[in-house]
Amino acid sequence: xxxxxxxxxxxxxxxxxxxxxxxxxxxxxxxxxxxxxxxxxxxxxxxxxxxxxxxxxxxxxxxxxxxxxxxxxxxxxxxxxxxxxxxxxxxxxxxxxxxxxxxxxxxxxxxxxxxxxxxxxxxxxxxxxxxxxxxxxxxxxxx
Ligand code: 5GP
Ligand code: ZN
Numbered sequence: 001x002x003x004x005x006x007x008x009x010x011x012x013x014x015x016x017x018x019x020x021x022x023x024x025x026x027x028x029x030x031x032x033x034x035x036x037x038x039x040x041x042x043x044x045x046x047x048x049x050x051x052x053x054x055x056x057x058x059x060x061x062x063x064x065x066x067x068x069x070x071x072x073x074x075x076x077x078x079x080x081x082x083x084x085x086x087x088x089x090x091x092x093x094x095x096x097x098x099x100x101x102x103x104x105x106x107x108x109x110x111x112x113x114x115x116x117x118x119x120x121x122x123x124x125x126x127x128x129x130x131x132x133x134x135x136x137x138x139x140x141x142x143x
Pocket of ligand 2: 001003005006007008009046047048064099
């Protein structure tokens with residue numbers, strides 16, 4: 001628990017939240033921005049900054065809870081047709097609160113208030129370059 005972390009304060013109920021689920025491992029509450037209605041955050045109660053800090057035990061405990069929370073969010077509104085689940089790690093990746101969290105963003109239409117854009121750069125990489133990237137990642141497995 002970090003004293004000044006806004007999500008640790010939410011875990012300790014020092015800051016109010018619209019909590020939809022909690023147990024000893026996670027807390028799930030409405031994101032204040034409500035990117036789309038029902039936009040929910042799932043956080044581990046233990047303070048860790050980002051995905052790189054999970055050990056396997058915490059990862060399995062947290063990830064195991066996400067589908068049931070996602071199902072409840074989806075079931076809460078018949079207009080929800082799909083859901084994006086995203087997790088930003090590092091400022092460069094749009095993380096603004098440095099207590100790990102997963103966004104559950106309900107999707108209503110392809111034209112609602114959520115957009116995710118990444119380019120197809122496949123024409124910029126030769127098979128050799130892809131092989132080099134693959135091997136480099138493979139070598140660091142278990143770091
Ligand atoms: P990030 O940009 O780090 O992936 O997402 C952080 C999210 O936390 C943002 O979507 C933001 O709206 C949400 N947020 C920031 N402060 C609060 C707060 O005090 N209460 C709630 N419920 N959400 C917050
Ligand atoms: Zn925290």
